Amino acid sequence: MGARVRGARLVAVQEVRIRLRTGRWKALLAVWALLVNGLGLLFRLSLESGDHGDDDPQGVPMFGGVLLAVLALCLLITPALTGQSVNGDRERGTLAALQLTRLTPADIALGKLAAAWGTGLLVLALTLPCVLLPVLEGVITPGRAAATLAVTGLLIGVVCALSQAWSALVARSITSVLLSYLTVLALFGGTLLLFALAQPLTVEPRYYSSSSGTRYAYERERPELVWWLLAPNPVVVLADAAPRLPPHIETDGDVSTSSEPDNDPLGDLGRSVREMRAGNGNYHEGGPVWPYGLAFDLLLAGGAFWVTTRRLRTPVRRTAKGVRLA
Amino acid sequence: MDRPSSSAEHGVEARGVTRAFGTVPALRGMDITVPYGQVTALVGPNGAGKTTLLLILATLLAPDAGHIRVAGHDLRADPEAARVHLGWMPDVFGVYDQLTVDEYLAFFADAYRLPAAERPRRIRALLALVHLEEYLGQPVHVLSRGQKQRLGVARSLIHKPRVLLLDEPASGLDPRSRVELRDLLRSLAAEGVAVLVSSHVLGELEEMADRVVLVDHGRTVGEHRMGDLAGAARPRWRVRALDPGGLAAALDGRPEVGEVSELPGGCELGPLTEAQAAGLLADLVARKVPVVEFGPATGALESVYLAMTENRR
Ligand SMILES: Nc1ncnc2c1ncn2[C@@H]1O[C@H](COP(=O)(O)OP(=O)(O)O)[C@@H](O)[C@H]1O
Ligand SMILES: [Mg+2]
Numbered sequence: 001m002g003a004r005v006r007g008a009r010l011v012a013v014q015e016v017r018i019r020l021r022t023g024r025w026k027a028l029l030a031v032w033a034l035l036v037n038g039l040g041l042l043f044r045l046s047l048e049s050g051d052h053g054d055d056d057p058q059g060v061p062m063f064g065g066v067l068l069a070v071l072a073l074c075l076l077i078t079p080a081l082t083g084q085s086v087n088g089d090r091e092r093g094t095l096a097a098l099q100l101t102r103l104t105p106a107d108i109a110l111g112k113l114a115a116a117w118g119t120g121l122l123v124l125a126l127t128l129p130c131v132l133l134p135v136l137e138g139v140i141t142p143g144r145a146a147a148t149l150a151v152t153g154l155l156i157g158v159v160c161a162l163s164q165a166w167s168a169l170v171a172r173s174i175t176s177v178l179l180s181y182l183t184v185l186a187l188f189g190g191t192l193l194l195f196a197l198a199q200p201l202t203v204e205p206r207y208y209s210s211s212s213g214t215r216y217a218y219e220r221e222r223p224e225l226v227w228w229l230l231a232p233n234p235v236v237v238l239a240d241a242a243p244r245l246p247p248h249i250e251t252d253g254d255v256s257t258s259s260e261p262d263n264d265p266l267g268d269l270g271r272s273v274r275e276m277r278a279g280n281g282n283y284h285e286g287g288p289v290w291p292y293g294l295a296f297d298l299l300l301a302g303g304a305f306w307v308t309t310r311r312l313r314t315p316v317r318r319t320a321k322g323v324r325l326a
Numbered sequence: 327m328d329r330p331s332s333s334a335e336h337g338v339e340a341r342g343v344t345r346a347f348g349t350v351p352a353l354r355g356m357d358i359t360v361p362y363g364q365v366t367a368l369v370g371p372n373g374a375g376k377t378t379l380l381l382i383l384a385t386l387l388a389p390d391a392g393h394i395r396v397a398g399h400d401l402r403a404d405p406e407a408a409r410v411h412l413g414w415m416p417d418v419f420g421v422y423d424q425l426t427v428d429e430y431l432a433f434f435a436d437a438y439r440l441p442a443a444e445r446p447r448r449i450r451a452l453l454a455l456v457h458l459e460e461y462l463g464q465p466v467h468v469l470s471r472g473q474k475q476r477l478g479v480a481r482s483l484i485h486k487p488r489v490l491l492l493d494e495p496a497s498g499l500d501p502r503s504r505v506e507l508r509d510l511l512r513s514l515a516a517e518g519v520a521v522l523v524s525s526h527v528l529g530e531l532e533e534m535a536d537r538v539v540l541v542d543h544g545r546t547v548g549e550h551r552m553g554d555l556a557g558a559a560r561p562r563w564r565v566r567a568l569d570p571g572g573l574a575a576a577l578d579g580r581p582e583v584g585e586v587s588e589l590p591g592g593c594e595l596g597p598l599t600e601a602q603a604a605g606l607l608a609d610l611v612a613r614k615v616p617v618v619e620f621g622p623a624t625g626a627l628e629s630v631y632l633a634m635t636e637n638r639r
Binding site for chain 1: 347382384385386387388401405409410412414416418419420421422424425429433434436437438439481
């Protein structure tokens with residue numbers, strides 16, 4: 001146990017040190033922070049200028065919009081951070097010497113994953129000023145911010161693990177970076193596409209008898225059969241995992257009506273996937289979707305980590321075509 | 327450190343090692359013994375399978391068949407145990423260019439779990455050993471190719487291995503560094519390390535190695551003590567005389583001296599064994615040819631190597 005932690009930490013520290021000394025990391029990170037926070041503030045200003053009723057705090061849509069954008073951007077940056085962590089070392093001829101030391105394959109995989117994930121979390125942390133502005137305004141509770149940031153952080157880790165596995169499986173680092181991007185695309189767009197294609201297959205005929213006795217036939221889709229196809233989507237996981245805002249209470253004389261809060265992208269998305277889970281004809285929400293999605297994504301990441309570890313084992317039996325071992 | 331089991335007489339014992347890449351056989355049955363306290367040279371033409379054999383001995387590549395013991399540990403049963411006693415330097419390798427020379431070695435010291443208290447002394451000693459002391463604290467990327475090669479040697483020695491495998495360590499080294507490498511390997515052997523060096527630079531091996539294992543087309547074609555080679559070899563000989571015309575006349579019409587080719591001030595002839603050469607020299611002197619130089623044109627190892635590769639062509 002102690003040895004595993006020590007080995008992984010040694011590899012992680014080494015990775016971070018090398019990353020920090022390669023290229024213009026500080027400049028890149030500064031540009032990233034300026035860009036994201038600047039765009040976040042611009043988004044807020046445009047919300048304010050289109051604002052009509054002043055009882056709707058613009059912090060709510062800002063938080064949701066910025067967070068979804070941050071999730072997408074972070075998951076697009078991550079493959080570039082991790083997509084060559086194993087085969088890049090192999091190409092540079094530094095991996096084999098490492099494999100011969102007393103570091104185990106799991107030490108190496110874990111250390112590299114920790115370094116990549118840590119970098120991803122740093123990238124996320126740089127977006128905090130504009131993500132947390134609505135919290136400082138008191139519009140978003142710290143609990144909601146913490147939960148959504150934790151989920152975003154986990155999803156970054158998932159993409160790190162998947163990219164790392166590609167870098168361990170594929171000989172060329174260009175190929176593995178490309179495959180990592182395709183994987184992210186599959187999580188975002190592929191799940192949507194599958195859902196859109198699968199939903200029409202659930203159509204079933206329904207009959208309706210009018211009071212005069214005439215029977216009418218009509219068709220109904222049954223999204224409750226295929227909602228799970230959407231669950232692994234990072235956007236769905238994040239939106240549905242965000243704790244709900246308190247309902248909007250409107251008092252008109254003695255009558256007070258409660259409605260869902262307006263302009264909350266996260267809540268709207270979460271509600272619509274839960275409605276799909278409940279199915280057509282049910283006017284209440286279904287159960288939460290995000291635990292299934294997150295569990296699936298984490299399982300995928302666990303499998304990817306296992307693949308990476310296996311591919312780092314020596315002696316190697318099968319070698320890829322035209323690839324030097326050392 | 328745990329000692330290898332006492333039954334281990336040799337650093338490396340490999341029998342019948344085979345390995346194919348896809349359908350292409352790279353090793354078709356290699357045998358090799360690397361005794362402790364000696365430098366063994368692994369010699370063969372390009373594509374003979376030297377690098378493949380070294381990768382297998384270094385526990386990086388699995389053989390298809392064969393029995394291999396390294397430092398007394400069966401590689402099939404327990405590669406991890408062998409690794410602890412094994413130092414390896416590949417023919418081409420990368421160093422972490424972003425690190426300093428001592429950070430690089432410290433990283434590997436940690437990876438081999440050297441006690442932290444021992445680390446600085448060990449790093450200093452190794453840098454002195456490979457003549458890189460003045461680069462302590464310098465980034466690795468300022469080193470020349472030959473200096474990086476020496477840093478690689480230092481890295482492979484960080485955990486005091488009992489078996490050292492070096493793949494073409496002399497390539498890219500200037501003459502001075504080669505002499506230093508030779509002295510380093512000799513001193514390691516003197517301390518009891520089993521050293522295996524693959525190389526093309528035959529001239530140096532002759533002074534460096536105690537034994538030579540000749541390989542070709544994935545097979546071991548000979549294992550010799552370096553001292554025995556000189557007697558067995560039939561090199562060509564270089565003869566120079568003050569009177570080249572007289573020398574040519576004395577050699578004319580004598581098929582037993584082999585093919586004679588003219589050189590400035592003399593000729594090259596052979597191949598002849600040492601005994602035949604001594605006989606010829608006595609004869610030339612008896613005929614009053616003013617011989618000023620008479621010696622093998624190639625080293626013993628080189629002539630054995632050339633004969634081997636010629637037969638196989
Ligand atoms: N990864 C590999 N894939 C396919 N063939 C290989 C691979 N590595 C080596 N070979 C082949 O195996 C043979 C032996 O190569 P190698 O061990 O590098 O020879 P040497 O080091 O003696 O020059 C060569 O024919 C080479 O083409
Ligand atoms: Mg080679």
